[in-house]
Amino acid sequence: MNPLSTQPYKGTRDYYPEDKFVQNHIFNVWRKVVERFGYQEYGAPTLEPLDMYAAKSGQELVNEQTYTFTDRGGRNVAIRPEMTPTISRMVAARRQELAYPARLYSIANFMRYERPQRGREREFWQLNVDLFGVDAITADAEIISIADAILKEFGASDGDYVIKVNNRHFIHYTMTQYLGLDEVQSLQMIKLLDRRAKVSNEAFREQAILIFGDDSRIESLEALLNAQTIDQLPEALQLSDALDELKKLFSLLAAQGVTAVVFDPTLMRGFDYYTGSVFEAFDTHPENNRSLFGGGRYDGLVGLFGAEPISAVGMAPGNTMIENFLAVHDLLPLYRSTTDVYVVVIGDAYEKAASVATELRRAGVNVEIELSARKLDKQMKTALKKRIGYAMFVGAQDDTDYVLKNLETETEQRLTADDIVRHLAS
Amino acid sequence: MNPLSTQPYKGTRDYYPEDKFVQNHIFNVWRKVVERFGYQEYGAPTLEPLDMYAAKSGQELVNEQTYTFTDRGGRNVAIRPEMTPTISRMVAARRQELAYPARLYSIANFMRYERPQRGREREFWQLNVDLFGVDAITADAEIISIADAILKEFGASDGDYVIKVNNRHFIHYTMTQYLGLDEVQSLQMIKLLDRRAKVSNEAFREQAILIFGDDSRIESLEALLNAQTIDQLPEALQLSDALDELKKLFSLLAAQGVTAVVFDPTLMRGFDYYTGSVFEAFDTHPENNRSLFGGGRYDGLVGLFGAEPISAVGMAPGNTMIENFLAVHDLLPLYRSTTDVYVVVIGDAYEKAASVATELRRAGVNVEIELSARKLDKQMKTALKKRIGYAMFVGAQDDTDYVLKNLETETEQRLTADDIVRHLAS
Numbered sequence: 120m121n122p123l124s125t126q127p128y129k130g131t132r133d134y135y136p137e138d139k140f141v142q143n144h145i146f147n148v149w150r151k152v153v154e155r156f157g158y159q160e161y162g163a164p165t166l167e168p169l170d171m172y173a174a175k176s177g178q179e180l181v182n183e184q185t186y187t188f189t190d191r192g193g194r195n196v197a198i199r200p201e202m203t204p205t206i207s208r209m210v211a212a213r214r215q216e217l218a219y220p221a222r223l224y225s226i227a228n229f230m231r232y233e234r235p236q237r238g239r240e241r242e243f244w245q246l247n248v249d250l251f252g253v254d255a256i257t258a259d260a261e262i263i264s265i266a267d268a269i270l271k272e273f274g275a276s277d278g279d280y281v282i283k284v285n286n287r288h289f290i291h292y293t294m295t296q297y298l299g300l301d302e303v304q305s306l307q308m309i310k311l312l313d314r315r316a317k318v319s320n321e322a323f324r325e326q327a328i329l330i331f332g333d334d335s336r337i338e339s340l341e342a343l344l345n346a347q348t349i350d351q352l353p354e355a356l357q358l359s360d361a362l363d364e365l366k367k368l369f370s371l372l373a374a375q376g377v378t379a380v381v382f383d384p385t386l387m388r389g390f391d392y393y394t395g396s397v398f399e400a401f402d403t404h405p406e407n408n409r410s411l412f413g414g415g416r417y418d419g420l421v422g423l424f425g426a427e428p429i430s431a432v433g434m435a436p437g438n439t440m441i442e443n444f445l446a447v448h449d450l451l452p453l454y455r456s457t458t459d460v461y462v463v464v465i466g467d468a469y470e471k472a473a474s475v476a477t478e479l480r481r482a483g484v485n486v487e488i489e490l491s492a493r494k495l496d497k498q499m500k501t502a503l504k505k506r507i508g509y510a511m512f513v514g515a516q517d518d519t520d521y522v523l524k525n526l527e528t529e530t531e532q533r534l535t536a537d538d539i540v541r542h543l544a545s
Numbered sequence: 546m547n548p549l550s551t552q553p554y555k556g557t558r559d560y561y562p563e564d565k566f567v568q569n570h571i572f573n574v575w576r577k578v579v580e581r582f583g584y585q586e587y588g589a590p591t592l593e594p595l596d597m598y599a600a601k602s603g604q605e606l607v608n609e610q611t612y613t614f615t616d617r618g619g620r621n622v623a624i625r626p627e628m629t630p631t632i633s634r635m636v637a638a639r640r641q642e643l644a645y646p647a648r649l650y651s652i653a654n655f656m657r658y659e660r661p662q663r664g665r666e667r668e669f670w671q672l673n674v675d676l677f678g679v680d681a682i683t684a685d686a687e688i689i690s691i692a693d694a695i696l697k698e699f700g701a702s703d704g705d706y707v708i709k710v711n712n713r714h715f716i717h718y719t720m721t722q723y724l725g726l727d728e729v730q731s732l733q734m735i736k737l738l739d740r741r742a743k744v745s746n747e748a749f750r751e752q753a754i755l756i757f758g759d760d761s762r763i764e765s766l767e768a769l770l771n772a773q774t775i776d777q778l779p780e781a782l783q784l785s786d787a788l789d790e791l792k793k794l795f796s797l798l799a800a801q802g803v804t805a806v807v808f809d810p811t812l813m814r815g816f817d818y819y820t821g822s823v824f825e826a827f828d829t830h831p832e833n834n835r836s837l838f839g840g841g842r843y844d845g846l847v848g849l850f851g852a853e854p855i856s857a858v859g860m861a862p863g864n865t866m867i868e869n870f871l872a873v874h875d876l877l878p879l880y881r882s883t884t885d886v887y888v889v890v891i892g893d894a895y896e897k898a899a900s901v902a903t904e905l906r907r908a909g910v911n912v913e914i915e916l917s918a919r920k921l922d923k924q925m926k927t928a929l930k931k932r933i934g935y936a937m938f939v940g941a942q943d944d945t946d947y948v949l950k951n952l953e954t955e956t957e958q959r960l961t962a963d964d965i966v967r968h969l970a971s
């Protein structure tokens with residue numbers, strides 16, 4: 120028989136302890152920040168019926184990127200490619216029982232069949248933060264504040280990232296009233312704007328003229344694209360009610376000290392379910408100049424499950440993008456073992472050593488113990504390789520104190536078990 | 546269009562915050578105990594090549610229970626039904642770089658297509674604890690000690706559960722030398738013993754005679770089955786070397802204070818990969834008299850990946866069984882929100898309230914704030930329904946102290962933000 124491959128499935132990662140340490144750091148920061156804002160954790164199934172995504176997630180995701188199959192009972196299912204439809208389903212199922220505002224979060228894995236590349240893996244982890252039952256723009260401001268607070272908690276400064284903000288009502292108004300496009304043309308223009316960074320200026324202009332039918336509105340389009348703030352928008356747009364939500368949102372964010380936000384009239388976001396505010400955080404580092412994560416308001420999704428519509432706004436940072444962000448900004452944590460001390464066993468003292476280890480564990484110390492009675496240098500090599508902070512040496516049966524060695528400073532002390540507990544706690 | 550179903554996929558669960566709270570309690574206890582023994586966390590892909598399980602996981606699991614499909618690139622994959630083959634693959638891939646003993650754990654989800662029933666879900670979570678690179682029985686004793694420590698950490702007492710122990714070498718010796726069976730008969734007898742609790746005594750006896758070919762060895766079999774301790778085994782077995790490992794194991798466990806262990810010569814364990822010690826923890830509660838989880842030594846698995854064999858011993862408690870165990874023994878934790886305080890907003894004081902909320906959050910308090918300017922009784926109802934411990938009331942613009950209400954005792958105090966931080970920390 121040929122040996123089995125040791126490679127992980129294409130586009131996925133094995134997380135060895137050093138890798139898992141980084142992932143846990145990301146998870147811990149996410150968890151800390153969202154709980155600080157009063158969000159409660161939920162969990163959900165890995166599989167969902169495929170038709171749940173067909174409704175609103177966008178054709179590319181459903182037709183090309185979902186992992187979909189028929190189960191042994193004939194059901195068409197998908198490995199979840201995102202959480203938003205699932206949490207909408209869960210809220211719809213308990214819409215009467217839940218207390219609103221319902222502030223919910225999860226940290227979960229997802230799969231998408233994409234070409235693996237930097238910052239994109241077929242299996243990835245996301246924090247999903249969602250707020251249900253609040254129609255007011257205060258909810259949109261809270262979600263964007265959390266996006267900002269998360270990046271700050273990772274150690275980032277304002278200049279390291281920018282959060283671009285737009286609004287689907289405003290986009291609709293711009294397309295139909297300001298640019299005079301019909302529904303079909305609007306969708307084409309939205310898709311073109313979404314791709315703008317990926318095409319040349321010339322190609323962009325040509326395709327825009329194709330959508331308009333002539334070049335008479337190109338200048339209006341360019342005036343829109345050149346606006347970096349609400350104040351720089353063409354006057355015809357300045358006066359529109361469709362800007363009210365955006366103005367209120369920026370005012371709330373300013374009051375809450377969120378300064379890394381800018382208006383971007385071309386920000387579209389891919390998912391079909393967004394209905395109001397949309398936003399996306401971008402890394403500003405020259406080596407990683409890309410989208411980090413985004414979110415927005417999606418008021419229509421809960422209603423697809425037969426319940427009355429419930430207002431919703433949320434976002435979903437992923438682990439891969441965040442890890443790249445931390446790497447280029449030198450914000451990754453240094454690995455350290457969760458183990459406090461390696462018990463080095465001298466000679467045949469295993470039973471004595473095991474009983475000291477038990478004593479230390481009962482006092483809250485994380486203890487690894489030698490099991491194979493190897494030579495002392497081999498045991499020490501293990502402790503060092505694992506980057507454990509301390510080694511302690513247990514030998515003769517009747518000792519009541521032991522050498523504790525700090526493996527970083529290489530200093531040694533002779534201490535009782537009680538003193539070792541105190542020393543490691545401090 | 547018909548509304549989409551709000552039900553989770555068959556055999557899986559939605560974890561609302563109250564459910565996730567219990568799951569997190571289980572995960573936290575698992576994590577705490579295994580880190581206390583020096584284990585480091587890893588993570589692994591949800592999908593693996595199907596042929597990885599075909600090798601050793603047992604036919605029922607592969608042919609009837611895996612979620613298997615062909616991906617868009619033509620690969621035959623399975624949603625992992627267990628972790629042991631995956632961690633063996635990961636160890637094989639880095640066998641030169643790892644420090645031994647390699648003590649590794651993960652908390653991850655798995656899927657098996659089984660008939661959903663009490664204690665069995667199609668998607669479930671497991672702690673996997675594995676120790677690689679130690680051939681000595683001290684490793685087996687450590688894994689069983691951890692099993693015991695986990696149940697104790699959940700609050701269980703010795704009488705609440707029993708850990709049954711057996712050994713594959715001893716089983717093999719018993720089948721071939723003591724009962725005189727050939728390889729095929731041995732396998733049949735092992736499967737019969739594995740089902741013993743599920744069939745009547747008569748049916749068991751009949752099937753045993755079928756395997757033997759006559760009833761001449763039935764008394765020998767019964768003498769084996771009646772042994773509750775090593776000392777009660779028939780004399781022919783007492784003298785065997787095949788008992789040495791078991792004797793050493795029980796002696797180590799006794800020295801480490803693990804008293805809830807018993808010898809069970811009929812314990813078999815389903816997976817084909819076990820090679821030495823096997824064990825299984827059982828609930829002793831009359832309402833939940835069933836297996837909780839198990840484990841054992843599987844020295845041959847890493848070698849399937851083309852690497853030299855590496856000794857391995859491990860176990861895998863699952864969340865569903867543990868939750869049932871906690872429920873019948875009245876050991877489930879009471880739900881409490883992770884949120885410390887709900888900020889009740891009086892009138893139009895939202896901006897003031899948001900700024901106080903930010904201040905509290907910076908001091909480490911978990912704060913949820915009203916966003917919709919509802920009537921005060923509605924806001925209070927939300928805080929109570931969410932089982933948040935405190936509400937604070939923010940009104941007029943120039944206040945610097947606020948009413949803090951303990952929602953359990955219904956007592957109120959007027960405090961500054963700083964004092965509220967101190968009060969909630971204590």
